[in-house]
Amino acid sequence: MNTVAAQKRLVEIIRDLCFAPSLDIVMTLVAVAARELTHADGATFVLKEDDQCFYAHENAIAPLWKGQRFPLHSCICGWVINHKQAAIIEDIYSDARIPVEAYTPTFVKSLTVVPIDESDPLGVIGVYWADRHQPLEDELDLLKSLAETTATVLRRICGPDASHKAGFEELDEKTLSRMEQLERTNAKLRAEVLQRHTQEAELIRLSLTDGLTGLYNRRGFYLMANPKLRQARRQRQSATVAFIDVDYLKQVNDHFGHEAGDWLILGTAEALHRTCTEGDVLARLGGDEFVVFLSSEADAATLTDHLRTNADAFVAENQLPYPLSFSVGLAVGTWDEAHLSLRDLVNRADVAMYAQKQRRRPVNIAALKAAQHWSQSQVSL
Numbered sequence: 001m002n003t004v005a006a007q008k009r010l011v012e013i014i015r016d017l018c019f020a021p022s023l024d025i026v027m028t029l030v031a032v033a034a035r036e037l038t039h040a041d042g043a044t045f046v047l048k049e050d051d052q053c054f055y056a057h058e059n060a061i062a063p064l065w066k067g068q069r070f071p072l073h074s075c076i077c078g079w080v081i082n083h084k085q086a087a088i089i090e091d092i093y094s095d096a097r098i099p100v101e102a103y104t105p106t107f108v109k110s111l112t113v114v115p116i117d118e119s120d121p122l123g124v125i126g127v128y129w130a131d132r133h134q135p136l137e138d139e140l141d142l143l144k145s146l147a148e149t150t151a152t153v154l155r156r157i158c159g160p161d162a163s164h165k166a167g168f169e170e171l172d173e174k175t176l177s178r179m180e181q182l183e184r185t186n187a188k189l190r191a192e193v194l195q196r197h198t199q200e201a202e203l204i205r206l207s208l209t210d211g212l213t214g215l216y217n218r219r220g221f222y223l224m225a226n227p228k229l230r231q232a233r234r235q236r237q238s239a240t241v242a243f244i245d246v247d248y249l250k251q252v253n254d255h256f257g258h259e260a261g262d263w264l265i266l267g268t269a270e271a272l273h274r275t276c277t278e279g280d281v282l283a284r285l286g287g288d289e290f291v292v293f294l295s296s297e298a299d300a301a302t303l304t305d306h307l308r309t310n311a312d313a314f315v316a317e318n319q320l321p322y323p324l325s326f327s328v329g330l331a332v333g334t335w336d337e338a339h340l341s342l343r344d345l346v347n348r349a350d351v352a353m354y355a356q357k358q359r360r361r362p363v364n365i366a367a368l369k370a371a372q373h374w375s376q377s378q379v380s381l
Contacts, residue, residue: 006037010142013037014149023157024057030125030150031059037142038135040127041107046077047123053077060128062107074099077113081121086114086144090134093230100234104227110134114143117151125150210284212262213269221283222342225293228281229333229342236335240297241342243349244268244307245357246288247325256322264288267324271310275303291346300330300352327360329353 013033020026027045034043042060046053051072055065072078079097080087090110092098110133115121125147127135135143208220216224225241232239246268253261268290272282279295304326311324329352333340 006138006142009033010037010145013146017149017153020153020157023154026150026153026157027057028059030146031057033146034125034127034143035059037146038112038127038139040133041130042128044077044126044128045123046126048072048081048121053081053124056123060107061130064106064108064128065102070099070102075102076111077124077126080113080115080124084115084118084121086112086140088112088135088140090132093227100231104231107223112140112143114140114147116147116154122151122154212265213284215269215272215290216281216283218283218285221281221285221291221293225281225283226342228279228293228295229345233335233338238297238335239333239345240294241331241333241345241349242292242294242298242300242303243329243331243346243353244272244290244292245327245353246290247327247357247360248323249288252322260320260322263318263320264322264324267311267314267318267320268326270314271307271324271326274310274313275306291349293342297332298330300328300356303330304328327353327357329356 010033013029016029017026020029031043031045034040042058042062042064044055044060044064044066045057047056048054049069052069053072053075054069055067055077058064058066070078072082076087076089076097076099087097089095089098089112092103092108092111093100106128107130108128109131110129111126112135113124113126116123116125125143127143208216208223210217229239246264249261249264252264265284265288269282269284272290272292276282276292277295281293283291285291307326307328311326314320315324329349331345331348331352333345
């Protein structure tokens with residue numbers, strides 16, 4: 001959107017805000033507009049409630065903090081309210097004002113927050129990006145203009161001088177009709193926005209997950225595990241990555257069919273779910289390769305034993321006629337090895353996995369199937 005088009009759009013938004021009959025509609029319009037004007041991936045509408053920030057509304061590609069309250073002194077929105085000035089943060093993980101524990105589970109990498117009325121903030125409008133982003137001066141000006149208009153509208157709707165009901169009584173019939181029409185239009189807008197963002201969220205989920213297992217895919221793994229690696233280093237904790245390779249997948253595909261191979265993949269995912277904890281990041285990189293970012297320390301022998309136990313249980317539960325086994329490699333990065341990237345740890349774990357696979361005694365899947373055929377033929381006789 002170029003500058004002229006953005007200014008024209010802002011005028012349209014301001015016009016609609018001036019006729020908005022309720023706080024809910026104001027918040028819906030502002031959140032949609034804030035994203036649109038700044039090309040952001042998310043927006044929040046935060047109200048000041050005594051000494052707390054109330055995240056009253058949001059419009060984002062993934063959930064943020066809607067419905068939650070935080071003390072003014074503990075969040076960046078509170079900082080903006082207390083200091084009566086905007087906050088522009090390109091890298092949230094390098095800014096001391098950011099409570100990283102609240103942001104780690106989210107997509108947010110960069111943010112801009114502006115007060116709703118700089119002289120006496122009623123709240124803030126926040127916009128967020130999934131990639132590092134420095135807003136343009138024009139974008140910031142548009143966001144501030146939106147916030148100024150929002151302040152005026154909020155004081156009209158929620159101000160102490162006149163109730164919302166009294167305001168309606170003073171409206172003429174033509175204006176009331178216009179507002180009722182706008183109410184219906186905005187209700188439809190909210191439904192359309194909800195549907196669109198639900199679809200966007202589903203597309204994002206599909207782009208981050210493996211279609212067969214439901215685990216994260218390669219892109220999802222790096223997106224979710226990188227913040228955990230940074231958090232571990234900030235807390236001076238080591239980080240552990242496990243690389244898991246399914247044994248005999250090609251042979252099972254060749255001799256039992258690709259559906260049988262899919263059972264091996266599903267069994268591996270299930271064994272990982274049963275073995276790993278809630279804070280771990282599980283992913284299928286593709287083919288027979290899986291990777292896990294472990295939230296707690298582990299050793300290869302213990303992890304392999306637990307996986308083997310859970311894999312054997314899966315084989316027994318589903319009466320699979322072929323084995324489910326893995327080769328596992330672990331890589332540990334200490335908190336002071338800042339030069340090691342997540343990709344480096346994955347590569348180290350891959351090398352360790354391959355070394356273990358080389359030491360394994362191979363199983364002849366063709367001979368196993370032939371023996372099963374012979375056994376079945378003897379039973380039929």
